[in-house]
Amino acid sequence: MNIIEIIKQPWPWYIAGPLIGLTVPTLLLIGNKSFGISSSLRHVCAACIPANIPFFKYDWKKEIWNLFFVSGIFFGGMIAAYLLANPNQVIVHPTLAIELEKYGITDFSGLVPVQLFNWSNVLTLKGFLMLVVGGFMVGFGTRYAGGCTSGHAIMGLSTLQWPSLVATCCFMLGGFIMANFILPFILSL
Amino acid sequence: MQNIEQQTIETNTDFEVRSLDAICVNESHLEHKWYHNLKYVAVGIAFGIVFVKAEIISWFRIQEMFRLQSFHMYGVIGSAVIVGMISVFLIKIFNVKTIYGETIEFHPKAFNKGQIYGGLLFGLGWAITGACPGPLFAQIGSGASVIIITLLSATLGTWVYGYIREKLPH
Numbered sequence: 001m002n003i004i005e006i007i008k009q010p011w012p013w014y015i016a017g018p019l020i021g022l023t024v025p026t027l028l029l030i031g032n033k034s035f036g037i038s039s040s041l042r043h044v045c046a047a048c049i050p051a052n053i054p055f056f057k058y059d060w061k062k063e064i065w066n067l068f069f070v071s072g073i074f075f076g077g078m079i080a081a082y083l084l085a086n087p088n089q090v091i092v093h094p095t096l097a098i099e100l101e102k103y104g105i106t107d108f109s110g111l112v113p114v115q116l117f118n119w120s121n122v123l124t125l126k127g128f129l130m131l132v133v134g135g136f137m138v139g140f141g142t143r144y145a146g147g148c149t150s151g152h153a154i155m156g157l158s159t160l161q162w163p164s165l166v167a168t169c170c171f172m173l174g175g176f177i178m179a180n181f182i183l184p185f186i187l188s189l
Numbered sequence: 190m191q192n193i194e195q196q197t198i199e200t201n202t203d204f205e206v207r208s209l210d211a212i213c214v215n216e217s218h219l220e221h222k223w224y225h226n227l228k229y230v231a232v233g234i235a236f237g238i239v240f241v242k243a244e245i246i247s248w249f250r251i252q253e254m255f256r257l258q259s260f261h262m263y264g265v266i267g268s269a270v271i272v273g274m275i276s277v278f279l280i281k282i283f284n285v286k287t288i289y290g291e292t293i294e295f296h297p298k299a300f301n302k303g304q305i306y307g308g309l310l311f312g313l314g315w316a317i318t319g320a321c322p323g324p325l326f327a328q329i330g331s332g333a334s335v336i337i338i339t340l341l342s343a344t345l346g347t348w349v350y351g352y353i354r355e356k357l358p359h
């Protein structure tokens with residue numbers, strides 16, 4: 001196998017995890033920036049629709065690096081998907097595959113299940129709950145918690161902040177409850 | 190009177206940016222031309238490629254994580270934290286400076302109940318959408334255009350949080 005073919009395979013955790021961890025010192029060294037992503041949504045609000053809300057009245061231009069960073073994530077996603085795409089289907093755990101089949105999810109060709117996340121589903125009840133309500137909870141919850149997986153779990157734990165450990169445990173607990181107890185009802189709608 | 194009030198709000202807002210959002214705040218006191226920001230685009234691109242190639246942005250991987258069916262995501266997050274921790278430790282003990290010669294600053298994060306309530310709420314949303322804010326950008330880039338809806342809704346969620354923030358327990 002040549003190098004390009006190896007890169008096109010899904011990367012194992014022990015390659016990806018350390019690379020993500022290295023983002024922390026990289027951002028610190030190139031500009032004293034604390035790694036975090038969910039704040040970008042706050043900066044967008046502050047820039048576009050501040051509406052005189054104190055929470056959005058700050059100098060967002062000083063934080064504009066964060067918007068450059070997330071635009072890079074967008075382009076990175078594009079490069080990886082179009083130039084370095086995995087030629088095979090996403091491998092899904094057999095138990096999960098059997099469970100998803102019950103809800104009619106059989107297409108594992110994309111990174112997101114195309115049978116759930118597509119434009120014609122936006123206005124169905126299931127699609128609305130998954131795209132709109134789910135997205136709302138992500139945006140509201142991360143800001144309420146003061147950070148997301150990157151800001152709390154990775155940057156916060158790297159700097160040994162115990163509030164970040166509390167937040168990370170709550171992220172996981174919320175996820176466990178949703179995936180195991182609530183999502184099955186949403187998927188069977 | 191109103192002037193003073195206005196001023197208090199402004200200074201206080203800055204204080205709150207730091208106390209409630211110490212994470213993700215620009216610690217640099219230097220000002221640069223806009224193109225200096227291009228280096229963050231470069232880091233973002235590398236980051237986005239890892240997101241896609243390691244399938245961290247995959248809805249299926251997130252479902253497996255929350256059903257304890259795969260070690261992959263735990264390995265990714267765990268090893269990222271360990272590498273981040275060692276890096277921060279080294280920066281602190283050797284007092285490493287930024288490329289501009291600035292001292293690297295860390296702000297302690299204060300505990301508030303939002304980390305519990307908000308954390309749970311985000312966790313619920315994470316398991317539905319299969320994405321935290323970072324992967325949303327990468328998913329859209331990788332061609333899942335409908336995720337724009339999720340991103341817009343997440344931005345709305347952030348805005349509504351800011352709007353009702355004073356009434357929420359913290």
